[in-house]
Structures are given as structure tokens and as C-alpha cells.
Amino acid sequence: MKYAVQGTLDELGTPLDQITFVVFDLETTGVSADEHAITEIGAVKVRGGEVLGEFGTLVDPGAPIPPFISVLTGITDAMVVTAPRIGSVLPSFLEFAAGTTLVAHNAGFDLSFLKAACAAHGYPPPAHPVVDTVVLARRLLTRDEAPNCKLSTLARLFSGNEPCHRALADARATVDVLHALLERAGSFGVATLEELKGFVRAPSAEQRRKRHLADGVPSGPGVYVFEDGRGDPLYVGKSTNLRNRVRGYFTASETRPRIREMVGIAERVRTIACATPLEAEVRELRLIGSAKPRYNRRSRFPERMVWLKLTDEPFPRLSIVREVKDDGAGYLGPFGSARAADDARAALHETIPLRQCTDRITPRTGRPACALAGMGRCGAPCEGRQSVEEYAVHAAAARRAMEVDATAVFSAIEARMERLSLEQRYEEAAADRDRLASYIRTSARMQRLRALTSIPEMVAAAPVTGGGAWEIHVVRHGRLVSAGVMPGGAHPVPFVDALVATAETVVPGPGPVAAAGAEETECVLRWLESPGVRLVRVEGGWSLPIGGAGRLKARIDHAYQAREQHRPREGRPLR
Template sequence: MSRTAEDQQLSFDELGQPLHDVSFVVLDLETTGGRGSSDEITEIAAVKVRGGRTVGEFSTLVNPGRPIPPSISSITGITDAMVADAPSVAAVLPSFLEFCAGSTLVAHNASFDTGFLRAACERSDLSWPGPPVVCTVRLSRRVLSPDETPNHKLATLARVLGARTTPRHRALDDARATVDVLHALLERLGSHHVYSLEDLLDYLPRVTPQQRRKRTLADGLPDAPGVYLFLGPNDEVLYVGTATNLRRRVRQYFTAGERRGRMREMVALAHRVDHVECAHALEAEVRELRLLEAHQPRYNRRSKFPRAVWWVSLTEEPFPRLTVTRKPRSSSLGPFRTRKAAGNAVEALEDATRLRGCTDRIPKGGGSRRHPCAAHEMGRCGAPCVGYEGTTDYEPRVVPVREVLSGSGDSALRRLRDTIAELSETRRFEEAATHRDRLVELVRGLDRGQRLAALASVPELVAARPDGSGGWLFAVVRHGRLASAGTAPRGTPPMPVVDRLQAAARTVLPSEDPLRGAPVDEVQAVHRWLTGGDARMVRCDSPWSEPAGAAGSWRGWAESASRARVPYEAAD
């Protein structure tokens, strides 16, 4: 008996990734409210499951940096006192993203949870990895009939489907309950011929005919990490992305798991998919950054809104002042993602040193004005513009700023902290909070810039991370840029691989600015990879270290102060 093409047995490649091999990370968040711009995460929990078994859990309270409304506390039981000593979301995200790496995210009303996480990543200068997402609300609407459940709330589904954990508006319990709901729903999908992750994503609604027809664009892509490029009818680059598994990731664009309207529009225009296979995730991330800069694809948000940065520098004048610019100098402070953040750093340093803030060009002899400005009347400037200060008198104001910019001293930071304490003691709490916030932003900017500059100053280093299978992932870094990358699989002698990578590494000619000419995003990506918990140094041309007076010693203070509430309590 003959069979139609649809009846013929599919190959393993065509079947996709079997559901029992998929790592699902089932997550839940608690927040200070709804989706308003002022709402923040208060708790993150996730349960990783594979083949029906739990393989790991992640759970932490998060300090939202703002009071939790009493109405929310009455629902979740999470109070201001409980999160007072909890880490910020910026401190939690790197380990959470590592826990989720390579997995499919699952959540009940997933757009709510992923929306908060995307926004938090954006504010923390982290890239959202764009994993496939399964929403158990949408899945239950497809699987369960109205006769089986009166609604699709998590508590109702947990009761109807016999979940072992009862949801109670705490993240870990709700995530565990969602795991049971997910497994119960997946058990019912066999009769719907859903056997793979691709089948599952395709089973959810809203997949378009154009998406279905273009699945063949993923044919021939390797099951390896790398960068993929969607190309238009004239071979123009429409979109660039990274993946730990190129074929699997690109196939997801042709399923209902891809819900972004712009991406469906992009898929409709695409004529083919090109790729660059990479040794590991760091190489893929760096290549993506370089391709985005080279092609500026219309469907990449980062290309449409370039992530330009700002720097704070001392002018070269007889009476130097601080200025905010796009282009750094050799001793500039930065990078800052927004001009406002850079301006706050300037105001903090001016408060600490009484450095002039006006833009007047004051000659060496002083006296460019006849009367001092309001800043002098307020005690914020010595008025060199009218000759009240000469260059010798003004120099002690400049020295602490130069020390902060170079990392050789922190006297300006200590003066600011003393000012905050004095304001707090006199119960001028709002002023203390304003100064505190400026100092926190200044410390974070200094710390970030000094760490990146320290890495960029190293001519060459070689680092390794285990690949999880007994082998090694290698990166050769020159002045903060990835110069070459490779692997040594289990059983392969690693040092000959290192020698070959160094010999073939890209030549890097440094400039004089703090990052030696390296793009900020690339240095940050390399720094994250090198400072991962399992990274190891193999070779290093010169010591990789921060200056003795760097802001690193202030990290703990900034973290503690950022959690303080008004009335302000000075953090030691």
C-alpha cells in the first residue's frame, strides 16, 4: 500500500529535539505590582527539569530599591524587612541567566515574567539571550476544554491537574506548581502528535503560513554554536543573532514560539540564512557585535538604537573643569550608558571638590567676569572667574579629581560620604538621599570603567573554561578584544591548541583611550566571560590588576547604600 509524503516516517533531523531531551527552566517572579515603569522584581525562582525530573533549582529574594506596597505584601508575604539585605536584580541576573543557559523557559503567563526580565537585563547592560518560551496559560487553553477547568489560573490548574505543590504567591512554590502543570499538559500532547520541542512550539497558536513555508531555510545549519544572519532578497542583512545550537535556534523562528511581530515580518522577507560557526558562546557574542556594527540590520533593535556611551573628562585649561563627551581621553571616567548618568557623576565630583562647573574660558591670570556667579554665593565654587582664586589656589581642587579618574586615590569619594553622614545627622534626609544616589552612580561608573580599563591594558592573555565534557574552551584576548578562540575536546592535549591560537590571533593596535580603542560592548562581553566562576588563566603578558585606589573597595558600600530607604541611614 502506498503512503503519501505526510505519512512517511520522518528522520531524526526532521523530528527535531525530543521533549524528553529538552531542558525546561520553569520560572516565576514576584514583583512590587503590575507592569508599570516603577514596578520591580522582589523574588526570582526557577526549577530546571529534564525528562520529567528536577535537575536544579534557583531561588532568591531581590531588593527592589523601592518600598513594597502593603497591598502586595499582604498577597505575597514579602516585606521591606525581608528584602532589606537581599541582592539587587543587577547582582542576581548573571547567575540566573547562567542557570537558564541553553534551556527553554516556561512560565504561567510568560509575557509578564519575561517582560520584567528583559527590562532588568536592559537596565543592567546585559543581553537578553532570547530563549524559546512556553506559556502554560496558552498551552492549557489549547489542551483543556471548558468542561475540564473553569479558568486557567495557576491555582485552578494545579488543583484540576493534581499538582503536588499548592501555589501561594511565592516564587519557588509557584514555579514548582507550574512544573507539575507543565508535565500534566505535556502528557496529553501525545495524541496531538507533539513529540519534539519544535512540535510543541508549533502547536501553540498564531504560526503563520509564511513561517511554515520557510522552515527549509534552517536546513543545512550545524548543531553548533555560532552566529546566524537572515538575508533579504538582495542579500542584505536583515537580522543577526547568536545561538548555542544554530539549526535548532533558527528553526524556532518558523514556529508559534516566535511571537514578536517584527520577527514574523523579518521572516516573511528573508530569502536565506547564512551562519558563522564559532568555538563557543563568547566568540559568537563578539562576532554578533561586530556584525551588528558592520551591517546595522534593520530588524536588530541594537542597530536601530546604537548603544553609544558617554565619558567624563577634565579639560586642559588653567582652571580645569569636568565635561561630558562622546569621545574619551586617556584619563576619562566612563563609560556611562546615558548622559544623565555621566552628568550625575560630574555633579558628585563638583560637590566633593568645589571644582568650577561653568563653561567660561578663564585665562591663567583669572578674572574673566566682574561679578561671581550664584555657585560662589552657594559655597560651591571659589570663583576663579573673578580672580578670587589663582591657579595655585585652584590646584588642590583638581588633584582629588585626577586621583579618582586615575584610580590612585579616593579622597573625593570619602568627602562625599562624610557629607552624606552630616546631612543625615542633621535630619536633612532628602538631601542625603540625593547625594547618596549620586555617589552610588559615581562609584558604579568608576568601578565598571576601572575594571574594563584594567583588562584593556593587558597586551595579551589566554584564558580557559571547561566545556562540561572534559575538554576546554579557550580565548586569546588582546587589549580587551577577542583575538582568537578555540577548543580542546576531551583527550586532546590543550597546550598545543593554545600555541596555535596565539600564533593565529588577530593583531590589535591599541589607542590611548582608557579601553585602548576597544568597543565597550566587546570589552564587557570578554570581561564577563573571563570573570565567570570557572574561568582559569593560562598565560598573561603582564599582571591583570586594578589600581590600588580603585573603586572596587567601594562596591560593598554602593550595594548597601543603594538598598537604603529614606530616611537615610549612612552605610559603612
């Protein structure tokens, strides 16, 4: 005789409506828990949909708050000068959160700072169960419902609280997002915390059913293409080990809703074996740009890149264009959007008094000047108040700032931004911040690209781990034209000569990116800068300008990343 056995409560799990959640958010002086500090903690304790309590306090970070962070959060040095240090705040927060499940939007970021604070003050790291609303949203929402997983995007769907990069306000918004996502998870039969964790990790039925598509996929570097029943590409990717990577799409490790949807449509996986990982990365970019698979989000439309052009005319102006021509003009780019290019143009206009009208003017134009002349921001060449020679000084300064030395623009806008921040004119300071970052980042990128694309031919090699083999690549004007792996013990000269002889012929075009897309040249640059790479042959010189934007970009990235990477994962699109 068989008897039914009733499971214990432990086996059944803890119902979600009986879980006490502490939803928390931190504001910090930067993005690295090792280098930056907490400036504010906000937390809301909830159970069964009811708020049980709130915790909120500013924190003195013990160091000046960077202006970029003040612009982002509204938290200034004056606001935290009387606030407690983290050593005084931490015990109270840990007591508030004791015995609960922690919830955060992109929990890894906030937990890294919390763990660093605990380690610095002698407390054990938090051992609480953790729910990440970013991960949960990726599992439950489609791109049609939410284009990305930013807290602001989800709050517009589910919350009446508007996140504003202040800790308690963001925690309140996250509470609403959590409740909405838990309700959505309930429709999938998720009723306990244990089921919630399993639900996030479990592969879908379509993933399990399509596992056979990974059969026969070779190991080694290469490109894989998921195709539908008609043979049209759905998604293109690359890997150093094709077999392991493709198998991963059919396991619990693949949680992106859009990619799970793609797997359900796919009927086959086509692979292209490559000699080296760099060749695979370049081939992936080229395939995405040509085939434009609908499930790829990045690199699909390289032709949409735009440039900022300093026109070649008696009184040059800055114009946004989509094509680089061999016309003697100065170019800065490429930019991912016209808005980014316009931000960079505004940065240059803030510093250099170029004309901003769009008409073509000559020394004989003779028309009334615009308001900018009265504000001292234009020399009014249209009215004859400025000669071609006098205006040429400003045009030369603009071209130098675009191509060689960004110091003048950086210093002028940084000083203005700090003044606006001190006056609490944060919106204006934020606009300057965007302009400066767009200009500096693109200028630094272009200078790095041009340094490589100006080299007619380069051969470089890197050792392969184990066996004494070498990866060898031939690059012409920034374009990868040949790749191979030289076996250990082989004579390098004939091997290199053979690679060079069979390499693709390149006829460079105009502009900084003369023979390949900017992304491809950046891939090559990253490989060239990786440890162990050796230059075998270089035709010409390889250098960056002394006053280039690269050193300024490091300062921008150190302070400004809080806006774009304050939540490093939350802005990734749902895929």
C-alpha cells in the first residue's frame, strides 16, 4: 500500500507574501567600490505589499564629491559636510536589514559598495538572500514592453515614484517595480522565494527543445549564425570556443528574453571557423553590418555614423555630415548619432567663436549680423567686421581642437561646469557635461584610430598559450587583411611572408577611418594593446599627439562614468 506524504514547510519554501524585503539604493562618488565612497543610503522595508519602515541618510564620503557626480545626484559637498561617516551609518543599516531579503536594482553594484564598507569597518559581508530587479525584469519583460531595464524606464511602467538618483526616492521606485514583477512572476506559478530563484535560472521549453542545434558545432574560434527556416540570419555572434558558446544558448545561463525568443525561431546554426579570436571578432562585425540580423542590437548600421565637419570655405563652419570626402575639410568622428555630434559641436562653439549660421558667406556678402555677434560669440564676418585672415585664426584653433589638442575646450567647459554646479544650476551644468564628454571621447577615439589607419602595413604577433604557437595578423590602414597561427618551432620569416603575400589589397579612402569601419579598427587596436603582442613589421610611424584627448578622456571616464555606468547593467537593452 502506498501512502501520500505531506511535504514540510521547508520543502514547500517560503511564500513571497511572508518574506520581508529591504529594498535599498546607494549613491556614490563613482563606480568602483575600491576607489569611491558612499554618499547616501536609502532603504524601504516591505512585507506582503505593505511598507514597514524606511531608512535614509546622507553619508560623508571623506573626500570631495566630483562635480560630475554632483550634477548627476544633486548631492554636493555642502550637503554632506555635517553628515555621519559610513562607519557610524553602517551598523544602523545592517540592523535595519537584519533577517531580511535584500533587493536592489542592479544589486551587484550596490552590494559591492556595501561589502567594501563592511570589510573596511570589520563587519562580515552581507549573507542575505538577494533579489535583483534587473535580472527579474529581463526574465519577465519583453522589449515591446520595456526597451531597456533602466530603473527610470521600469518606474514609468509600474510606479508613481520618479527615480532621481537620490537613494530613498530610487528605493521607493524600486519597491513598486519589485511588486509589479512579483505579480507578473505569479502568473508563471512562482509563489515562493525558492521558486523565484529557480524561475530566473531555468531554461525555457524552447531552449530545451532546440538543444540539438548545437550538435556538431566545432570547438575553436569562429563566428556562429542562428538562421530561420528560410536561411535568413537571426543572430550573429563570435566566440573563442564555438561549441561551448553555442551550447550556452540552450541552458539556464541564457536568461535574456529576446535571445530566448530567437532560439525558439531558429532552425539551424551555421558556423565559420577562424584562425584567431581577432579574426572571429572582425568577421562578426562585418557579418552583422552586411546581414543586419534582427536580433543583434549592436553594430547593425555602421552606415548611420555621422561626422562633425569643419567646412573648407573662406569662413568655415561646423556641419554634421554622414560622409567623409577628400575635400580638405577637417573631420571629427564618427559619432553614433546626430545628437552626439551636435553636443560636440556645441562644446567647440562654447570655446571658439566660429560662426553658427548655415549660409555660405564671402568677404563681399554684406548682411546684418545675428545676435551671437552682440554676445561676443561671433566676429560677424557676414557684416564685414572680420577678415578672412582674422577668421582663419579661429578656424585653425577649431581644427587643432578637433584633431590634435583638446585642452583649451576641456579647460573652458570644465571651469564653466564647476561654476554652474556651485550655483546649483544643475541642468545647465549637465548640458555642458554631455557636450564635453561627447567631444572628448570622440576626439580621443578618432586620434587612436587615425594613428593606426595612417600606417600602410603592420604585422604583429602574440603568443598562444601552450605549445609555442603564435597568432600573426596583417593590418593595412586599420583593416585586418590576413590572420594565421604559426606552429611552434616554425621559421617566422617564410610564414609572415606568405601571410603578407596572400593578404587582401587595400585602397584607403579619405578621412580618419580610411579602409575599415571604426569598430573593426578598434578591435584591432585592442588586440595590439593586449599583453604579449609584438610588432613584427611596421611601415611608417605609430604615435599619438602629445596634447591629444586620450589623457583628458581618462579624467572624463573617472568622474563622468557615474551617469552612463552608475548602474552598469541596468541600461542594457532587453534582448
